[in-house]
Amino acid sequence: MGIVVAQAAGPGGFPEFVNALASGIALGAIYATLALGFVLIFKATQVVNFAHGAIAALGAYLVSYFATALNVPGRWVPGLPPTAQWFLSVVVAVAVTALIGIAIERVTIRPMIGEPLFSVAMITLGLDLVIRTVTNDFMNNQVRGLGDPFGSQVIEIGFFRIAQTQVVTIVVALLLMVYLAWFFRTRMGVAMRATAFDQEAAMAQGIDVGKVFAVAWAIGAGLAAIGGIFSSVFPRGAGVSPFTFAIAFRAFPAVVIGGLDSIVGAIVGGMLVGVAEVLAGTYLTQKFLGQGFAGIVPWLFMMLVLLIKPYGLFGTEEVRRV
Amino acid sequence: MRGRPNLFTSYEEEMRLFPTTTKRVMLVVALVLAVLLPLGQLPGLRFLGDSDWLIIIDRALIFGIAALGLNLLTGVSGQVSLGHSFFMAVGAYTAVVLGADAGRTVWGLGLPMWIWLPAAGIVAAVLGILVAPTAVRVRGLYLAFVTLGLVFIGLHLWRSVEAVAGKPGTGRPWPALELALWKGDPIISFASAGPWFGIELSAQAKSYFFFLFLLIVFALLAKNLMRTRPGRAWAAIRDRDIAAEVMGVNMFRWKTQAFAVSSFYAGVAGALFAAFLGRVIPESWDLLLAVEFIAIILIGGAGTITGTLLGTVFVVLTPRIVEAVTFWMAEELANQGTFAWLADLFIRKSPDDLLGFVSTDAAGPGLSIFQLNVVLFGVLIIVFLIAEPLGLYGIWIRVRNYWKGWPFTY
Numbered sequence: 168m169g170i171v172v173a174q175a176a177g178p179g180g181f182p183e184f185v186n187a188l189a190s191g192i193a194l195g196a197i198y199a200t201l202a203l204g205f206v207l208i209f210k211a212t213q214v215v216n217f218a219h220g221a222i223a224a225l226g227a228y229l230v231s232y233f234a235t236a237l238n239v240p241g242r243w244v245p246g247l248p249p250t251a252q253w254f255l256s257v258v259v260a261v262a263v264t265a266l267i268g269i270a271i272e273r274v275t276i277r278p279m280i281g282e283p284l285f286s287v288a289m290i291t292l293g294l295d296l297v298i299r300t301v302t303n304d305f306m307n308n309q310v311r312g313l314g315d316p317f318g319s320q321v322i323e324i325g326f327f328r329i330a331q332t333q334v335v336t337i338v339v340a341l342l343l344m345v346y347l348a349w350f351f352r353t354r355m356g357v358a359m360r361a362t363a364f365d366q367e368a369a370m371a372q373g374i375d376v377g378k379v380f381a382v383a384w385a386i387g388a389g390l391a392a393i394g395g396i397f398s399s400v401f402p403r404g405a406g407v408s409p410f411t412f413a414i415a416f417r418a419f420p421a422v423v424i425g426g427l428d429s430i431v432g433a434i435v436g437g438m439l440v441g442v443a444e445v446l447a448g449t450y451l452t453q454k455f456l457g458q459g460f461a462g463i464v465p466w467l468f469m470m471l472v473l474l475i476k477p478y479g480l481f482g483t484e485e486v487r488r489v
Numbered sequence: 490m491r492g493r494p495n496l497f498t499s500y501e502e503e504m505r506l507f508p509t510t511t512k513r514v515m516l517v518v519a520l521v522l523a524v525l526l527p528l529g530q531l532p533g534l535r536f537l538g539d540s541d542w543l544i545i546i547d548r549a550l551i552f553g554i555a556a557l558g559l560n561l562l563t564g565v566s567g568q569v570s571l572g573h574s575f576f577m578a579v580g581a582y583t584a585v586v587l588g589a590d591a592g593r594t595v596w597g598l599g600l601p602m603w604i605w606l607p608a609a610g611i612v613a614a615v616l617g618i619l620v621a622p623t624a625v626r627v628r629g630l631y632l633a634f635v636t637l638g639l640v641f642i643g644l645h646l647w648r649s650v651e652a653v654a655g656k657p658g659t660g661r662p663w664p665a666l667e668l669a670l671w672k673g674d675p676i677i678s679f680a681s682a683g684p685w686f687g688i689e690l691s692a693q694a695k696s697y698f699f700f701l702f703l704l705i706v707f708a709l710l711a712k713n714l715m716r717t718r719p720g721r722a723w724a725a726i727r728d729r730d731i732a733a734e735v736m737g738v739n740m741f742r743w744k745t746q747a748f749a750v751s752s753f754y755a756g757v758a759g760a761l762f763a764a765f766l767g768r769v770i771p772e773s774w775d776l777l778l779a780v781e782f783i784a785i786i787l788i789g790g791a792g793t794i795t796g797t798l799l800g801t802v803f804v805v806l807t808p809r810i811v812e813a814v815t816f817w818m819a820e821e822l823a824n825q826g827t828f829a830w831l832a833d834l835f836i837r838k839s840p841d842d843l844l845g846f847v848s849t850d851a852a853g854p855g856l857s858i859f860q861l862n863v864v865l866f867g868v869l870i871i872v873f874l875i876a877e878p879l880g881l882y883g884i885w886i887r888v889r890n891y892w893k894g895w896p897f898t899y
Binding site: 215275278279285286292294296303304416419420456459462467470473474477479 | 628867
């Protein structure tokens with residue numbers, strides 16, 4: 168699998184550690200973005216979205232399709248610089264992914280309201296197969312570049328090296344967190360919090376729970392798409408490929424470590440997993456651990472955390488009654 | 490009590506493995522048909538005796554064993570496991586290390602099958618027991634993620650430990666399905682053609698009988714487990730774990746046993762699967778394989794033996810049927826036959842063909858047959874969960890009840 172270990176530049180020692188840490192935080196930002204979308208969907212609709220990785224890959228593919236193959240919407244806006252055109256394509260791709268998210272919720276999740284969590288989770292597992300296979304087929308099972316304007320430029324300050332995309336990733340992730348914090352204070356956000364607390368009570372208060380579900384899936388799928396885009400640019404990959412979903416899959420341990428229903432947990436879990444993975448990629452390269460050991464560090468980390476805290480670091484402990 | 494099949498005069502009678510005459514008759518009929526099948530004597534379905542069909546059916550029998558195991562864990566005791574392919578891999582690699590001959594870079598002890606086959610199950614069961622404490626501690630959806638993690642950790646292991654699994658992308662040969670006393674000539678071989686009791690049989694037909702025998706043993710064992718103490722404890726845990734605990738069901742003990750039994754089934758099935766194929770690459774024990782088993786028990790009907798077997802036949806045979814239909818459509822289109830218009834909607838003829846989405850050529854654009862099957866699995870899981878949560882078994886129950894009440898509707 169195409170696991171790109173972050174550039175382990177420098178002579179080792181402290182500079183190497185700092186660079187790895189920065190790279191880890193950037194990867195953590197990707198995981199946090201993906202995890203945020205996942206947790207948002209879980210909190211609002213009580214659905215464990217196993218198709219999150221597939222939706223992320225689909226979003227990244229749409230960027231590649233809109234930006235490089237169609238040049239939508241850039242072809243209708245003459246005179247715009249290519250960079251602006253690319254960002255417009257990203258906006259369109261994320262919006263389309265959000266619409267797909269709404270469609271998924273309406274067609275496959277809505278009929279399952281009231282069914283056991285496990286059944287709904289299995290539905291998303293089926294969705295994962297469908298979306299992932301169809302996306303891979305669109306990609307023709309090849310790596311497709313996103314045509315992003317960042318390329319592989321690296322910012323160097325003394326020994327400190329960080330890729331331009333990584334800075335963008337961190338900034339975007341921070342902006343998204345601020346946006347979510349703001350969103351939860353809007354009318355819709357409050358309605359979503361109420362729905363997460365108790366669907367029936369929220370309904371009785373006049374909240375349109377169906378609309379809340381749709382919005383949650385739209386934002387969740389949009390966040391997945393953004394995470395998918397950053398998973399398929401330098402230094403994580405040369406473009407979106409049939410293996411992009413695997414990067415997105417590693418956001419699952421991040422979610423579980425943070426606790427399935429905790430927004431803060433998603434951010435902390437994402438960061439922890441990202442840093443742990445890159446540090447493992449830098450330092451745990453002994454031969455007996457095998458090639459690409461860093462790729463399973465998130466899963467091992469998850470098992471360890473679950474053994475100590477069965478509901479993750481910030482997850483709500485289920486109060487059990489007979 | 491003739492004519493009143495549902496009148497039971499004692500508890501033992503009601504709890505028998507096959508309580509009614511109908512069930513006993515159907516069992517005998519099924520057994521007779523199952524014996525006729527590989528001989529190519531099944532009326533109307535003689536082609537099933539061909540070796541290319543028998544390979545698929547053999548595969549269904551092996552998958553049946555693994556699915557029965559997952560059914561006990563997920564269907565009966567309610568513990569979601571996405572890691573069934575991991576336990577299958579453990580069984581398969583135990584088998585290859587014990588059974589295959591040592592190579593230049595790979596380990597092998599060259600022991601006979603009566604050692605490596607049970608050992609495959611036992612080692613997998615031990616690993617299941619090791620995972621179980623996590624399962625006792627974490628519940629529900631968190632457990633799904635733990636078992637999902639097992640698949641990825643397993644994949645990394647198989648790719649890394651070349652002494653066991655062989656090189657990534659090529660794998661290593663598995664020992665043949667032959668029963669020998671020790672390292673000498675085999676007494677019974679299921680891997681080569683030859684006569685049995687004067688009837689000439691292909692290798693596939695011989696392994697068919699071997700797998701059928703094992704499947705029957707495992708199915709009866711599972712059925713027996715379900716109706717006795719373990720099954721009741723598991724069902725109690727599934728239905729309401731805390732209530733079960735209050736009633737004195739030892740959660741740790743029964744969850745561990747559920748994992749052990751389920752992994753034993755998976756380990757044996759994994760060993761058989763790899764030995765039957767002869768060579769397996771480390772990458773095959775992936776999430777897709779695990780999801781295939783989830784699909785089997787969901788489509789068949791979770792928590793029932795009959796449903797699991799129905800689901801296995803359905804899931805394993807569907808790809809073959811899809812393949813046949815796709816090639817038939819491509820042919821129909823080429824010959825401009827009666828159904829060419831229908832085939833036109835499905836088959837992709839050129840890269841800018843908007844309607845067609847299936848391609849008979851794996852490399853080109855359009856869903857290949859393999860991809861089409863994966864999509865179909867996904868769609869079937871979704872459709873069954875939404876429309877018929879009890880699966881094929883539920884459909885059968887409804888058909889049965891209709892005839893039971895006939896001519897009344899209730």
